[in-house]
Amino acid sequence: MRTDPTQPRLRPARRGRFAPSPTGDLHPGSLLAAFGSWLLARHDGAEWWVRVEDLDPPREQPGAIERQLRTLEAFGLVSDGPILRQSSRDTAYREALDRLLGSGAAFECWCSRSDLAATGGLHHACVSGPQAGRAPAVRLRIPCGESVAFDDAIQGRVAQDVGTEVGDVVLRRADGFWAYQLAVVVDDAAQAITDVVRGADLLDSTPRQILLQRALGLPTPSYAHLPLIVDAQGRKLSKSTDAVPIDDANPLPALRFAWRALGQDPAALESCTDLAGTLAAAREAFSPACIPSESVALHNTGVAIAS
Template sequence: MPPRNPVRRGRFAPSPTGPLHPGSLLAAFGSWLLARHAGGEWWIRVEDLDPPREQPGAIERQLRTLQAFGFESDGPILYQSARDAAYRDALGRLLASGAAFECWCSRADLADNGGLHHACVTGPQAGRTPAVRLRVPQGQVVAFDDAIQGRVTQDVGREVGDVVLRRADGFWAYQLAVVVDDAAQGITDVVRGADLLDSTPRQILLQRALGLPTPDYAHLPLIVDADGRKLSKSMDAAPIDDAAAPLPALRWAWRALGQDPAALEACTDVAGTLAAALAGFSPSRVPSESVAMHNTGVAIAP
């Protein structure tokens, strides 16, 4: 296993499927604060692995929005679309070791098992490209300590099954790419939304299979609408307007992270707001429960 990066390093990894939303701002601000609080670096990664879902110009707008809010990467921005060789190398190692295998099963084939793959129900199919899966044996349980959510335990074998690493359509799966890139970028602290909490055990399994370090994890509260739905899946998920004054949005995100509103009241510009936020930040106050989006003060695009 390669040595763990001695420098604390966090990251924010948007996908270019549209403009940033308030939940994205919370994830960016929270990951930036936790990285800076630890005296570490904060990097940006572009997770552009799913062309059918991407919107033209989205990443340029996302980066412009981040810059308007004072968030700039401490290292070179990594684009996953340029990482094909690294993913192929990792997949080849997993196949060679027997940790991964080719699979011709379709979603319809797995319907009777709730979509979970525990064993192939069909063999090679003429004219069909196989997916590649990580082999997850029955009884495979993973436990880890999340800095915000506490102790997390998942029976990956029973609840998830064999994990897709490369899809049948040829696109790389998120689970493989994120593990390979966290290691390549020396990420020591993964801070992201709690919607990805149940992905972490399968990523830890993949790190072990590849002999890669396991970062520390912290999963921030989700932003939900009045009906309790994740905001990005709600009709209320209006994008952040990067042309508007960012201070009200930063103050809202600060409150959503459980911090003292008074710490930012006197700030009049972005740089001063971020400096005051870093000085007053208390990680122990970050809530584990979802945050309802009411009276956010977040400026949204018309």
């Protein structure tokens, strides 16, 4: 096929996503991640999709998925594509794992937590062999000295010696559940996600995901890690007693809270009295350069989160 170099090239479609875990209702910290990822997608002319990361049934709360999706809809944050549930993706994860095992990039491991106590929980070499009655975990092989560096749109240059600091990464747990690292990489590629925007608590996971993308021959999206909302003790809001659910019936206070926590000008939304007008004003006034890289203390935002 021949192309005409004088004709402009079409820009590849861009797509972001928000991927909550159904371990509870959405709180102000998770709203910041949802609203921030939505704003960045809209600012860049990208689609915004929602994925449900329901990989860990023992930690899930009954009805949490439905409540989370209802809250997003009440806030006008509606997925542009079909909502994918990771609990339905077993075949795709098995295919990826089989490829990694077949290439030697992954291996079965019977090591327990007590086996790895001497190395602080890091796995660099197996100390236990096959054991009767126990299923193995599967790990990604990461040699010491295996480093990854990438440019985060908010946090700047990030570098990590994954082999030394993280060790061999679990892809499937010994209890049979899929690990987040494998599922997120497989699903980002399957959904053609080009821009991953999420909380800074996942910043350390990004280098190991990049290594896994390389091992599977998958594209690496761009990354932006938003600031976390923390309480007065500096704890992430999801682990704090301050993590109260946001009010579905009155979304404007919580949206203004998230807007200010994202470093945006509060005056841009002050005159808005309805949801549609607030979202339209936010899209118009949003400035990615104003997003802070540091955590934001809940008590310093100066914005009420409930009516």
